[in-house]
Amino acid sequence: MMLKTYRSLTIVFAVWLLVWLRLSWPAMQDDAFIHLRYAVNLLQHHMISYDGVRPDYGTSSLLYVWVLAGLRAFFATPVLPRAVSSVFHVALFVGMAWAFARALRSVPRLAWGFALLLLAVLVMPMAVRWLDDGMETSLTLCLVALIAFAVSRLGHSERISTRSAAWLFVLGLVATLTRVEYLLLLGVASLTLFLERRERALESGVTGRLGPAVRCITPLLGSLLGAAVIFFTMHALTPDTAVAKGNDHASVLATGHAVLSVLISSASLGVGLLVLWLLTATAVIAYRHRVSLAMLVANSPFPLVVVLAALHGQQVQGIRYFLWTLLFPILWNTLELRWRTGEPGRSAARTLGVATYAAAGMLLILAPIESTLLYREFRVRETSLAQFRAQHLESLHAMTLVAADIGYIGYFTDSPLCDMEGLVNGRARAAMPYSERVITCAAEHPQYAFVSPSSLGDLNYRMRLKDWSICAVYNLANLRASDLHYLIASPEATPEVCAAAGNKPQPLEPVIQGHAAAAF
Secondary structure, three states: HHHHHHHHHHHHHHHHHHHHHOOOOOOOOOHHHHHHHHHEEEEHHHOOOOOOOOOOOOOOOHHHHHHHHHHOOOOOOOOOHHHHHOOOOHHHHHHHHHHHHOOOOOOOOHHHHHHHHHHHHHHHHHHHHHOOOOOOOHHHHHHHHHHHHHHHOOOOOOOOEEEEEEEEHHHHHHHHHHOOOOOHHHHHHHHHHHHHHHHHHHOOOOOOOOOHHHHHHHHHHHHHHHHHHHHHHHHOOHHHHHHHHHHOOHHHHHHHHHHHHHHHHOOHHHHHHHHHHHHHHHHHHHHHOOOOOHHHHHHOHHHHEEEHHHHHOOOOOOOHOOOHHHHHHHHHHHHHHHHOOOOOOOOHHHHHHHHHHHHHHHHHHHHHHHHHHHHHHHHHHHHHHHHHHOOOHHHOOOOEEOOOOOOHHHHHHHOOEEEEOOOOOOOHHHHHHHHHHHHHHHHHHOOEEEHHHHHHHHHHHOOOOOEEEEEEEEEEOOOOOOOOEEEEEEEHHHHHHHHHHOOOOOOOOHHHHHHHHHHO
């Protein structure tokens, strides 16, 4: 009966997901075009480079760039990253729905509820916003799901075969090439597997040996090889983006506030996964009547990443950086209920049941709210992308550009670009404080710029912009409000830039004065 209900609901979820994939098409994240420009230059110049001249490590995912480059040879469209991210999102949902149906045949009803809640979260409009925006997020979560299912199954198998160990090694290698911080994930996965098997061996009176122990850490070994490949290819382990977004002066309190803001602002995705993580962890304790070392390790990624971000002063700019830290333990906890050692007390069972229904109710309440807000955002982003595609900004490829948000403008112009955020101009620029990067960009005497109101004020402080002109205005909307960006040009470059944008020039000085007045 439970399996039949599960299948019916997953079909409903699948239809809902397909509807939102259509409604959100094509609404792409600005940063997705950074990956695409790297992919184009990899095809043309056979190196990881944003400008096609000097190698640099300004992409957060080498594997994703390689995937885009391979597909770009056949599909020369700017919405390629969006299509790829959507394919992996669908693969994540279908794969997990199928795997749960096979794995949860002899589990308590509560585990089926957790599985359905997780699948529901993954088809909410907020999940579409973050997993189908052209970034590598959905690809990475597919790998996280594979690792979680493998660790849970092999943790309770009689032995880890050579074939299984080889697959774990490959998973570790591929995951780390996707994002280097998955070194932590593979370390957690390997330690969880080792502790779970060690506990089973001790219960059975089996003496541990070196061979089985080594097979438990094959995910970490594959991850270390992936890290070595990254280091010898890019001459650095962490990308320049991580260096640019670091802030040694950030406090633990500020990081905690940023994490909380990110979770709340991502609504069903952030809060939903956090609630589901706490529910599944509580259920494992209730059914096992104890807290094992393996469980502590498997549930450690989220607090570990928060602590590391605070220690490093890393900027927390989106839920995508925490999704894997919640998905892995949710899957492991849910699957662990297959090997429960008892039943929870009546009070605990009732509390877990009520909390699960409450979580489902929360998603039902959030669904229409998110649908209304995100539909509006998707339509604005779709208009902005159509605006870029209709213009002829490629004619500006020989002109010097300065920008703060470089994705759209960098891809559609292919201009030599000075990035005020320090993402793609090399390690030395990434390590500079923001104010020094602005000074450096101003010293290069750019002919035109792509700026938001805040970066316009920063650039105007270093350059004389009052005689510049506005050639186009774009709205890169987010959930909270409009996010206007201005394409502006120097007096000498105004005719060419405005012709490429297809608009008549408008004076910039009133905008500068208006934003300066608003700041006070």
